[in-house]
Amino acid sequence: MNERRPQDPTAPAVFVKTYGCQMNVRDSEAVLSRFVARGYRIARSEEEADVILLNTCSVRDMAEDKACGKMDSLRARKRENPGLVLGFLGCMAQRRGGELLQEFPEVDLVLGTQKLHEAPDRVERIRAARAPSSASSPEEPPRIVDIGAEAGSQNQVRDHLPFTRKASAFVSIMQGCNMRCAFCIVPVTRGPERARPMEEIEKEVRSLAEQGVREVTLLGQIVNLYGRRELPSRQGRSPFVQLLERVCSIPGIARVRFTSPHPIGFREDLIAALRDLPPLCEHVHLPAQSGSDRILRAMGRGYTRSRYLELVDRIRSALPEATLTTDLIVGFPGEEEEDFAQTRKLVESVQFDQAFIFRYSPRPGTSAAARADSIGEEEKLRRNHDLLALQDEIALRKAKQIVNREVEILVEGESRKSAHRFQGRTRGNHLVLVRAEERWRGELLPVRIVETTGFTFYAEPVLVGEHEEAPLPTPPPLGR
Template identity: 85%
Template sequence: MKDGWQRNPEAPAIFLRTYGCQMNVRDSEAVLHRFVAQGYRIARSEEEADVILLNTCSVRDLAEEKACGKMTSLRARKRENPSVVLGFLGCMAQRRGGELLNDFPEVDLVLGTQKLHKAMIQVERIRAARAAAGPGSPSESLRILDVDAEPGSQNQVRDHLPSRRKASAFVSIMQGCNMRCAFCIVPVTRGAERARPMEEIVEEVRQLADQGVREVTLLGQIVNLYGRHEFSVRDGRSPFVQLLERVCSVPGIARVRFTSPHPIGFRDDLIAALRDLPALCEHVHLPAQSGSDTILRAMGRGYSRSRFLQLVERIRATLPEATLTTDLIVGFPGEEEADFAQTRSLVETVQFDQAYIFRYSPRPGTSAAARSDSIPEEEKLRRNHELLGLQDAIALRKAKQLLRQEVEILVEGESRKSPHRFQGRTRGNHLVLVRAEERWRGELLRVRIVETTGYTFYAEPVFAEEREERLLGVPTPPAPGR
């Protein structure tokens, strides 16, 4: 497929909106690939689409509300053009199933997480049935629900859309989770933990490198537990570390990342890999969820506060330059003020570079949802704001340490907020904006940080002659502001 693969105005158009995590983003790309291979073009908006699919998330109630609200707004589109195919995909589709067909009579398709690879086939069935029935036939003449499990479905997320000088890509290496944390719906929506074959993953990365991709991020619900049921430990190295070694050795791949790991699977071999594999980036996302032993036990996390802090110490002792990010939940059932204070204390002690902080949202089907000691919403909101304020201050203080420093970024392309800037990331996953110059797209670029908001950095390129002058002691003029 060439760069002009979506320009045929006569082809049917698909619009796919994605909610939730990077795994959903990766799933959506694999779904779109199958439509493009069938001759569809990707619509720029819902208004020009013949097929509109929502790839949904169930991790929090708000994510489901957004998807349902969007589908409600599409009713007018369906009234204008009854031939439009509407569908729910992914985690909410898996969890709610036929309920969505009942609640949304305009919806034609509901596909669960293990059937995403069949989205194109099912849409074609619906469109063919309508064409055979002729104009004026009931729009609900064929409605499809498929949320059954399918063996080997984890191996279907392997195809990527062609893209001009694509710098980075997500690679799904496993599906599902066996942990059963009290707050988490993932084992319900994604199924049991199951890994892709190692050789297939490495071959996918090789193909991406051949297309010019410089960075890959390996994805899994608990990514560092990859292959523990399918592969053996070798020379003290887990299957995940074995995979990292192979991926990092693929020619053309300059950077490798992974997300999200679990603290209980973060062992010495993985810490050593972060130190010893040059392509493996110095960024560790380590979800803590809480700083209270009482709440960690109630969550079923499998580690204590002290064990988490010991892990942080081991990582930083081995890799002092590593950036450390985390996930935190406030307002879990039974969380007393003293428990929240322990989470505050953890944030102050660790000094995370960034923290994703969420108010607890009860999910049907999880053990925590049945608890009667829920925290009032206004108290959740207070704790959320308080913890965000603390973390923002820490992030800004740490970010200022990078001012006037030279770093290397991988230039990804246009910034989502500024059309005149390109964005890229450091090895530590800091988001950096530079002026837009096409020659930098997809390239590793040395830049100097000149300004920061705490989470976004602004930079100017550092050219080879300037670096040579600095090494010789020639003063460098101050970089212009943004």
């Protein structure tokens, strides 16, 4: 793998803080890569940064509140250092636009989702206006807002940070969404579906493989609908399955994942691909959102409870060992106790390995936000805790079934919580911790699971090369 190249300590430093989904994580990396190409260095913290950009999320109120709270905390830093450039990027920037400049006088830049690639140009313009000129005084720096649409913007999320040693990478294959679910702001913030050319995606993945990346995750708002308007189906295979076949054939790519799909686009050709393409991991994230037909209709999801359960059965028939995860919303407007009970029954029936459970948050500009039959926050919180408790019980029971089994993990690097451990993931996307050994970084490592919290697994390596590894010391008590 390529090693990280030392950065020029005298170069201006940029810091990007990311909120929200994997697509925002990928966008932030693409933005940083463009700054690095301009000669900037990546700041290790806000304190050493000359430019601080917040890449924002609008899916829920809480995500926006966090970004606004962070910008509030930067006001003092801007007063101490008037040359500091502050900016909002991404979905909240797209939704709120110029009003963010009014709310935050310290902010210099607001760039929407289709303009992220222009961040270095806009920052350079702001910094140049502040620099002393031959006229002895700098001009008044501009405050820039750009949330316009741009044709081909989906093709701009292609650059990765150079000379970083990583085992896995996100690859954006499309932008936008045409579904218009009643609760979702994404069609407003990301625009309509736009697919990248298949050849460009393949070229990007080949380049990543040459840099030592072993696993790629293909990203899209509804990833399995990739190319449905721009590209033809061939021999009964959708454009997305054709793309999967091409990516899975790239030398060096040992694992391929994708997120997030929609149940209505999950056809037999995709199930067959999961079964037949060896690099394609046995992990399916399948958002259900609700177990009530009445609420699913109100949400505009396009499927019924029974169709969802039939799809789960088809996936598990083809992939008995598949890990199945989901998204669920509680407290959608008009959700009665019986509707919530149906969601509980869906969770009990499917036995998800993991579920991301959210309280409904009204988003301005969505059809659900205009409904008068909202659910009180206290009741939403009760349902949220109740469903979480049920899912935690299921997850722990399923996780214990993996203890003492041998599995393969891709070692990603240092654990976020323990300096003496590395973390990796199974093909089923279970997070596994092993002791830190530099030679394992970026490698596929066979391990034996020895303990679990239900969400995190502790393991010891087995049979590395021709020598059996010594067992790990007893892991620390869970929760430490």
